[in-house]
Amino acid sequence: MPPSNYQGPPEAWIIAIGNELLIGRIVDTNSAWLARRLTFLGFRVRRIVKVPDEISDIVEELRRAIERASVVITTGGLGPTYDDKTLEAVAKATGRELELNDEALRMVAEFYSKKNLPLTPEREKMAKLPRGSKPLPNPVGAAPGVLLELGKDKIIVSLPGVPSEMKAIFDSHVAPRLEALAPPRALWECSLIIEGIPESTLAPIIEEIARRNPTAYIKSHPKGHEVMGPVIDLRVLASAPDESEAKIIAESIIERFYNEVIKLGGKISQRTCGKPS
Amino acid sequence: MPPSNYQGPPEAWIIAIGNELLIGRIVDTNSAWLARRLTFLGFRVRRIVKVPDEISDIVEELRRAIERASVVITTGGLGPTYDDKTLEAVAKATGRELELNDEALRMVAEFYSKKNLPLTPEREKMAKLPRGSKPLPNPVGAAPGVLLELGKDKIIVSLPGVPSEMKAIFDSHVAPRLEALAPPRALWECSLIIEGIPESTLAPIIEEIARRNPTAYIKSHPKGHEVMGPVIDLRVLASAPDESEAKIIAESIIERFYNEVIKLGGKISQRTCGKPS
Secondary structure (H helix, E strand, O other): OOOOOOOOOOEEEEEEEOHHHHOOOOOOHHHHHHHHHHHHHOOEEEEEEEEOOOHHHHHHHHHHHHHHOOEEEEEOOOOOOOOOOHHHHHHHHOOOOEEEOHHHHHHHHHHHHHOOOOOOHHHHHHHEEEOOOEEEOOOOOOOOEEEEEOOOOOEEEEEOOOHHHHHHHHHHHHHHHHHHHOOOOEEEEEEEEEEOOOHHHHHHHHHHHHHHOOOEEEEEEEOOOOOOOOEEEEEEEEEEOOHHHHHHHHHHHHHHHHHHHHHOOOEEEEEEEEOOO | OOOOOOOOOOEEEEEEEOHHHHOOOOOOHHHHHHHHHHHHHOOEEEEEEEEOOOHHHHHHHHHHHHHHOOEEEEEOOOOOOOOOOHHHHHHHHOOOOEEEOHHHHHHHHHHHHHOOOOOOHHHHHHHEEEOOOEEEOOOOOOOOEEEEEOOOOOEEEEEOOOHHHHHHHHHHHHHHHHHHHOOOOEEEEEEEEEEOOOHHHHHHHHHHHHHHOOOEEEEEEEOOOOOOOOEEEEEEEEEEOOHHHHHHHHHHHHHHHHHHHHHOOOEEEEEEEEOOO
16 A cells, blocks of 8 residues: 555556456457557556456456546446446446437447447447446447546546457547546657658567567558558657656667668668657 | 345455555456366355465455355565565464464475575575465475365465465365365266367367366367377367266367367377266
C-alpha cells in the first residue's frame, strides 16, 4: 500500500472476461495492447485479471478494481448471447439498473438494418446499459462500447473482446477521454520519410522497437507503391512527465530506425523532430 | 460462490508476475499455455492475474489464490536480480521463512559450474526457498522451480517466466504431481501415420485444432525427411471425466485431421485408437 502522500500516476486495471481465456483457447493479446496504450497515456497499470463468464466472478473483480483504480477497462462479454454478462455485472457492481439506452439502440439498430437483419431481443440486449452510461460507437461491429463515469475521476469502460472492435473504440472514444484524467504529459514527435524499403520489411522492426518502448507510439503510413517504389512516413510520438525526457525517448527511437534503414539499404529523404501540433 | 455441495473440478489460479506484462511490453503466452494444461489435467482455471514486481501486490494475490484454489501457479520473478521477488512473496503469504535449500543450491551451483561461472550471492538467492519447499530441476535455465505443499490438497508452484524453462519444468515435475490432485480422468489416444505432407504444412492446422480442443493434447513427431519424404506420427490424447467422452473427443479430432490430410493430398498409412498404455 503506497503511503498517503504518494504522488505517482493514477492507477488503471484491466479485466478481461471470457471462459475461452481461462481454458487457454485464446492468448489474450488485448490486455497487452491496452496496457501499452494506458502506460503511454500516463497511467500505471497495476492489475490485469482474467475472469470467466460468471456474474459473481466479474462483479468481484470489478468491485476490487473500482475501489482502487481511476480507470477500469473491461474487454469481452458485450455481445448478444446469454454468455455475454459484462454489462449486467457492471450494473450490479455499481448498484445501478440496466436500462435501454436510446442512443445505443440507434447504433445497434443501424448496424443490423445495414445488413438487412431484424432487431431481435438478443440484439437489443446490447443497448441495455447500466444507468448513466454513455454508448461508444463501434465502427467495426455490432456492440457499442460503454463508458460509465463514477464521480469525477473514476471511469469504467467496457469494450468488446474482438481486437479490431476494441482497438477502434479505444482509439476514437476512450483515449481522448482518458487524456483528461491522466497527469499532464509532455509529448515529442519525430518523423522519417523512408524510401526504398517495403513496409512489410519494416514491420517486424517497428513491432520490436514498439514493444521495447511502451511510452512511445509508433505509426507508419505507406505513401508510395509497396514494392515498386516504397515510401513510408514513419512517426514516433513519445510521452513523458517532462519534455526533455519525451525528447530523449523519441529521438533515440528515431535514431535506431535511421540506422536500421541505412543497414537495409534504404534512404532517408526527410527527418524532423518537434513538439506535436 | 458455489453452494457447499458443489462437486465441480478443483480450482486453479495462475499468477503471472512482472512489470513488463503490465506495461504491455510482453504478451503473456505462458498463462494461456498453463491454462490449457491445467484444463486438460482436469482443473478449472478460475483466475489469471498479472501483477507487478512488488512484494505487497504479489502477496495480496497469492493470499486470495491460496484461500480459494487447490492449485496456485506463479510464473516469473525467480531470477537472481533484485526485481525477482516471487519466493519472498510466497514465504510472506504463507508465513514461512526463506532458507537456503541444499538441493536447490546443488542445482544452481551445477548450472553455473558447467558454464565456468562463480556462485555469487545473487545466484545463491535462487536457492533460498520458503521453508518446506521442494526445488524442481530446470533443464534449460538457472532458476529451479519451487513446489510448496500446503496441507494435503493445496499446492503452490512457482515457475520461471522464460517460456521454455516454464514448460520444461511443468511437464517433467508439475504435471505428474497435479495428476494426483486432479479428479479421476479417463484418457483415450488416437494416432495417425501421415505421409507426404511436411510438418510445417501441418503445423498451423495442428495449432488451430489444438486451440479449439483444450481437453485434448496433440503432438506430432516427424519421422521421415521434412521435404523429400515426410512422415509424421500424429498423436491425440483426450482427457474427460469418463471414457466414452474421451473417446468421442479423440476420435472426432483424428477424423478432422484425416480429412485435412486427404484434402492436402497426403496419405494415411496407419490409424489406431485405444486406451493409452
